[in-house]
Amino acid sequence: MEALFDFILVIPWWGWILLFLVLVAVYDIFINKKHTILHNFPVVGHIRYMLEGVGPELRQYIVANNREELPFNRIERSWIYASAKNENNYEGFGTDRDIYAPNYIFINNAMLPYKMEKGHPNIKDPYFLASAKVMGLYNKRRKPYRPASVINVSAMSFGSLSARAIESLNRGCELAHAYHNTGEGGLSPYHKTGSDVVFHFGTGYFGVRDEHGNFSMEKLVRLVEENPQVRAIEIKLSQGAKPGKGGVLPGSKITAEIAEIRHVPIGKDVLSPPCHSAFEGVDGLMKFIEDIAEATGLPVGIKSAVGKMDDWVTMADIMVKTGKGPDFIAIDGGEGGTGAAPPSFADHMALPWMFGFAEVYKIFKSKELCHRIVFVGSGKLGFPARAVMAFSMGADIINVAREAMMAVGCIQAQQCHNNTCPSGVATQNKWLQRGINIKDKSVRAHFYFKNFRKELLEMTHACGYEHPSQFTMDDVDLSLGDKNLVKTLSESFTYHKTEVAFKSVKDLQKCPYLGGKYNKKVEKKHVKELKKKDKVRF
Structure with missing residues (x-):
C-alpha cells in the first residue's frame, strides 16, 4: 500500500490529466451507445457538445451584429434597458438600419410641430398619456374605465x-399609472400591490372555475367585489404563441400557492383545453360577454390572434343587429410571445400583428362599429415608432409582454419553457428568483413606461398632433420593396381608420373614469430609496 501511495505521488499533474482523458476515451468507444459523435471522435466530441451548449450566448454577445438577432435585436434591447434605468437611450452617428428594406416604416413629420400652449398638462407632466377612448362607455357598463396609460402590461x-x-411589474405599473393584465393563471397576491388590473381568463378558467373545471360566474363576481383594483375583464380566445392549442400544467409544478390561486388540485396535471366550455359559437360568446358585464358591471373584452375572418364578420353582424358586443378587442400578433409553444405554431400559425389587425379593423370599419370598441394592439409594439404605426392603423392602446420582461431584467436567454431562466423572470426556481430586487425592478419598469410615453408624445408633437389617437393612415409610409417603392398605410391596407372623438389632453385628465393612481408620495419614496442604494441616475 505504501508503495502504491509513493507511486501516486510520483505521477505529475499532466499525467493525471492524460489518465483522465484515456478513461474518457475508453468509455466513449466501448461503453457509450447513445452518441455517435462521441463514439467516432472520443474526447474531442465532448468539446463539440460544450460549444453547442454555449452557442446561443456566443452568438448573442459576440457573433451577431446589432440589428441581426430575433426576436429582439441588441439595439432594441439596449433601448429598453437604458429607458428602464432612466439613462441616455439615444444613439449617435445616424441610423444603422437598412431603410430601404421591405416593411420599413417612415413617419411623416409636420413642417411645423404641435405647439403646447401655456398651462398644457404635458408641460407640467411630459409623461401623461391616457387612452383617448373609454372602455365600456358606449355599452353603458356600470363601471367604465379609461386606462391612464396608452402602454400597459400584457397577459x-x-x-x-x-x-x-x-x-x-405590478408595483412598476402603479408608479407609471398603467394597468397590469393578469394572464390566465388567476389573480395572485403579486397582482395586488397597487396597480389597476385587467383580469384575464382562458379555457382553463383558472381562478374562476368550479371543482369540475367549469366557469363559475359566482367566483368571478366574488373576485371582482373583493378586488376593486380589477377594472376590466378579458376573455382569451387565442394567443399569438399558439392559437387554437391548449396546454397541460404538470402536477409537479403545482405548488400549494398556485393550486389556491388557480383553484386546481395539488399534484395533478391540469388541462387547459383548446376550446371554451362556457359557450358555443360566436352567438354564445356574445351572450357570455353580456352576462359577465351585467353580473360584474365591468367592461368586458376579448383577446385573439387572427387567421380566418368568417367569425369576425359574424361578430360584427351581431353587434350591428343587437347594439351590444365587446367593449375592447385585443389583437395578438402571430409573432409568438412569452408562452411556450411548438415551433410549428410559433413560426407559422396566425397572422403577424400588422396584417391581422388590419384585416379585423377593416371588418368593423365597414360596419361602422370602430367608435364603440377600444382596440388593443399586442405584438412587439413596445417601441415608440412601432406604436405610432399601431395608432395610425387604429389601435387605441398597446400591451407589451417581452418588452416589460426586459425592463425587469430579462436578457432574452430564451429559456422560458425550461424553468431555467437565468434572470429569475420566467422561472419558479426559488434560487434564481432571489436575484430580482423588487424595489429596483419596479422602478425600472415604471421608467420604461414613462420614457416610452414621453418619446411617443415627442413623436406625436413632431407630426403636428396633440395625442397619438390623432394619427391617420396617411401619416406613416411603408416600404414595399421592388417597384412598389413606398406607399402610405392607407394605400397598402386599403382603408382609413375611423376618426377618434378626441378633444384635448386636458379633458382626458379630468375624466371621471380615468384609472391609475397618481400617488406622487409613493413614487418619490421608491426613487429616493433607490438613489441611496444603487446611485442610479434619475
Missing part, C-alpha cells in the same frame, strides 16, 4: 413568470 400569468417578476 403574463403567475406560473409562467415568477412571483418576484409579477410583483415588480
